[in-house]
Amino acid sequence: MALSCRHVWDRISEYIDDTLDAQVRADVERHLAHCEICSAILDSTRNIIIFMADDRVFELPLDFSKRLHARLDDVLQHEYPEPREIGPY
Amino acid sequence: MTNPAPVDAIEPSSERALITSIIAGDRDKFHLLIRPYERQIYRTALALVKNESEAEDVVQDAVLKAYRKLASFRGDARFSTWLIAITLNEARGRLRKENRTTFDSLDERSEESGDYTPAALTDWREVPLAALERREIRALIQQAVSELPETYREIVTLRDVEELSVNETATLLGISVSLVKVRLHRARMMLQRKLVPQLRLTAKPEPKRRIFGRLSWL
Numbered sequence: 001m002a003l004s005c006r007h008v009w010d011r012i013s014e015y016i017d018d019t020l021d022a023q024v025r026a027d028v029e030r031h032l033a034h035c036e037i038c039s040a041i042l043d044s045t046r047n048i049i050i051f052m053a054d055d056r057v058f059e060l061p062l063d064f065s066k067r068l069h070a071r072l073d074d075v076l077q078h079e080y081p082e083p084r085e086i087g088p089y
Numbered sequence: 090m091t092n093p094a095p096v097d098a099i100e101p102s103s104e105r106a107l108i109t110s111i112i113a114g115d116r117d118k119f120h121l122l123i124r125p126y127e128r129q130i131y132r133t134a135l136a137l138v139k140n141e142s143e144a145e146d147v148v149q150d151a152v153l154k155a156y157r158k159l160a161s162f163r164g165d166a167r168f169s170t171w172l173i174a175i176t177l178n179e180a181r182g183r184l185r186k187e188n189r190t191t192f193d194s195l196d197e198r199s200e201e202s203g204d205y206t207p208a209a210l211t212d213w214r215e216v217p218l219a220a221l222e223r224r225e226i227r228a229l230i231q232q233a234v235s236e237l238p239e240t241y242r243e244i245v246t247l248r249d250v251e252e253l254s255v256n257e258t259a260t261l262l263g264i265s266v267s268l269v270k271v272r273l274h275r276a277r278m279m280l281q282r283k284l285v286p287q288l289r290l291t292a293k294p295e296p297k298r299r300i301f302g303r304l305s306w307l
Contacts, residue, residue: 009207013274017255041207045281052234052249052280055095057227058132061141064148065092065127069120071149075156076116084160 003031008038012045096124104168112160119156126169129251130176136246137180139235147183151176166260173251174261177243184239207278208285226288233283241276248273 008031014020015028032039051057099107104122111118130151135144155162155175162171234242234250247258248269255273259266 009278010274012207013277014270017270019255019270041281044285045207045277048230048280048284049249049277051230052245053252055128055132056222057230058135058250059227060092060128060131061145062091064131064145065124067145068127068149068152072120072123072152072156075153076119079157080114080116081112081159082157082161 001027003027005031005035005038008032008035009041012042015042016046016049093124095128098125098169101167105164108159108162108164108168119159122168123152123155123172126172129169130172132250133173133176133246134180135231136234136250137177137239137242138183143183147176147179151179154179166257170253170257170261173247173253177247177261208282229284229287233280233287236283237276237279241272241279244269244272245276245280249277 008028011020011024011028015025018025020028032042098104099122107118107122111122127148131144131148134147134151135141138144138147151172155172158175162168166174234245237245243262244258247253247261248255253261255266255269258273259269262269264272
């Protein structure tokens with residue numbers, strides 16, 4: 001089935017995650033092969049997703065780990081884990 | 090001083106053994122248990138609460154809560170997922186307390202009918218990962234995530250920052266898989282529309298070769 005650009009945009013996220021069914025995926029690919037605009041949108045969306053997963057984007061502040069373990073140490077010295085309960089986690 | 094190098098995840102079976110021995114009284118081992126996940130939960134916190142010192146507080150509170158509640162970890166989820174769930178709740182609690190959240194009353198149907206037009210800029214095809222060495226590029230991405238409405242920020246954080254599966258994300262947020270997909274698509278399109286024009290302006294390609302300069306002897 002020939003898809004419009006709008007139809008392709010609506011499927012870009014699932015296309016990237018590879019969760020479209022085979023027929024729809026083939027239709028999207030056929031459209032992408034000749035549509036410069038949609039393939040640019042696909043590439044740029046994919047780039048953003050790659051960026052977000054990169055450790056450098058949300059990097060740790062200086063000495064973050066040291067402060068975390070120091071605070072943890074204080075608690076570990078004085079407290080045991082609580083007995084098991086039915087909780088939200 | 091700086092942060093230690095990232096630590097690889099511990100094998101699930103050793104992780105279970107570690108948890109058992111901490112609960113049995115070997116409390117110091119909790120440091121080892123959480124080390125592999127510090128970065129991951131910090132990223133979650135930072136994407137959710139919007140500033141670094143607050144994110145650090147969220148992580149510390151979440152880690153302490155994980156220690157105190159360790160005996161309640163049932164082991165049917167991954168330990169990392171459990172930690173992220175606690176971090177998510179801590180961040181949400183903090184946002185609620187400060188009344189910073191916009192409560193959205195969107196239902197699944199109204200979300201599906203939304204109409205989003207992505208930014209179509211054909212000259213932003215390739216922004217190399219090297220661009221992330223630049224602080225202003227990282228700041229733009231962080232800011233774009235932080236400006237998403239909370240519902241979308243959570244989805245994108247779990248799926249695209251933490252790279253959890255759609256099913257894990259659905260379980261953590263207590264929503265259906267199809268709603269995760271709808272919201273994820275919407276969130277990514279919002280980011281695409283916002284970031285593409287900005288990154289295009291900031292991540293300039295290499296300067297063009299100065300042909301006329303080189304040929305000036307003509």
